Amino acid sequence: MNARSHAPSLLAALAAALIASTVHAQAPTPTPPPAPGEFESCMNSLRAPARAVGVSDATFTQHRQGLQPDMSVIDKLNFQPEFRTAIWDYLAGLVDDQRVAEGQALLAQHADTLRRVQERYGVDPATVVAVWGVESNFGQTFGKSPLVQSLGTLSCFGRRQAYFRTEFYATLRILQAGHITADRLVGSWAGAFGHTQFMPSTFERLAVDFDGDGRADLMDSTPDALASTANFLAKAGWQSGQPWGFEVKLPQGLNTSGEGRRTKRTMDDWAARGVKRVDGSALPPSGSAGLLTPAGPQGPAFLVLRNFDAIYSYNAAESYGLAIAHLADRLRGGGPFVTPWPTDDPGLSRAERREVQTLLIARGHDIGEVDGMLGEKSRVAIRAEQQRLGQEASGRAGQKLLKALRGG
Template structure:
């Protein structure tokens, strides 16, 4: 949930699978990391972790240097929003989410009654964060966090997350071998950071443990509790897509620039679906791709979603998926690009077509990794397209036309 860049990180369901925890390092680096951990023993005790737990969990712990480059590789900030949204809100995730709404309807009804957050929003977080529990992340939290606590940027931040992880284990909520997640420490169905877990996780199934790994009820309720604590208002929409009049002055756009909805209406802003704007309340105008792309009026509930992972593209993915789970359609205004993003099924099709052309890229899993990007650069050059390694509509169409 919240990590490296201020509060942001990317959901595991959007991650490219990376190499598992490195089993060994050069001796000097390993010794340096062990020395760092020894220095953390007293601060961990001040945090509330017993010396016995600290010694047990750090015994033989080795560093994972592959986590360090990921500090500066967050897709919410480097991926075109039409690619980001296409992969996170696609037909598969919508269909799976509707199935989860039905399967967990009783629990979700209790969650909404307790915390005031609607079922579609909670399930949308679940879907984006871990693809409904299918993708927790494969990295063991303790070595990842120990590495980040001793190396690179934000060491102080990650030390607190390391101590929080130890506290979770010590209190018996989750066994250390079950604590696998993202490179930055987020874990479980809805990818809580360890310190966030300690503050906001709840025992909703009544078994005495706050288990976000093996208890879906605990995970869903904890997510709703997070949103409520972040300012979620019961019964308030996150916002909606709007249309702007010709010549609209968009200089006042921005998530923080909330104004009375009546003021937006007076400036000619209308709902994209033709409905009337609300007559009361405040909202901000969000233009994630500029004035030529989709426009949205967003409320304080959008801000609550944003607080889960501080990126507007992430919050919009959650918000839009929740609408799609309720039966709404795609955005009325297309993204301002002539090369739209691809769903996961379409990305797998790209990879299948690359394999058919003899490119050794591994299994077609929909994850656009280094080998897929290199193969794309080759075929893009062959087709006379910009050789940027991006999986977009144009290269998919070209591959389809040139199908062997």
């Protein structure tokens, strides 16, 4: 993992998992409860190591009292579905018109705070708000797992116990310092929390008190969360006033093998190879960039600069970095990518996914709540409708399925 060292952001993970197509592993048998006294014995063994890293006995005792393991987090740790999520599906759910409109409204609402954040950390408002949107849907989706319980469980059972113990101790120090109360310290099953989903150890390194109340609070203080995000990006090497990159047009036949985010070439080199900005204009006269072709050379292509690497460090996935970068551009008034994705069945926005679910219910399918999350019940219904319609029964919902369902 990179600097944040945790599983993909809550919304990004949902976007990947819940719009996935045909291939997915079967969920394992639920993890059985631990043997009597096993969790208590493990917790007792963690007291001395916690003390050695700054957790007082009083703090440990307070938050250990009554703590019971949540073995469902072990199921989540062990369940690694082999989803095949096309980049056009992933981005369609994370960067849609609804999120752009909400983000632009929040840019205006928090303009003064964002201006001061930019003055201190050098990161522009649109990028900070884009992270906020992708990480927690602007504070609407935090996760519901109590961090002490989930990280305590992961510290005693399953894989990567040493890593999760570090995060468990950091959680206890956060509570000990009074930044956030235990009842408010909830997040993803793996421990990420707050408006922009920091892991506890990242919180300790990079969270800031921007509203001046003496506490760094990523749960209930939007100024603290926005400033902490900018601080993260600044520490990751953000270059003020520079773009993350831009879409380009590749010449026919350009060999893109071996190219990527890390393979930086000078702009002169790219220009000599016939690469131009997508509007046909020349590349910048200086600097270096890597070539990103997330769907191959026939799809949208991008030259990415140092600021893309800073975004990538927030969550080590190029698709995630592209979602943040593209949402930031859209918040500034930019449009969709010029080059279409190489598919005849583009992805669905969140509103369109909700429409698919509504149409499935109208056809008698029991899929649960209409929430835009195309989970297993929705995929079962989608497969049934695809069979009825003579389409490939992939379980993936795209524009072809939506149009067919609209037509009856």
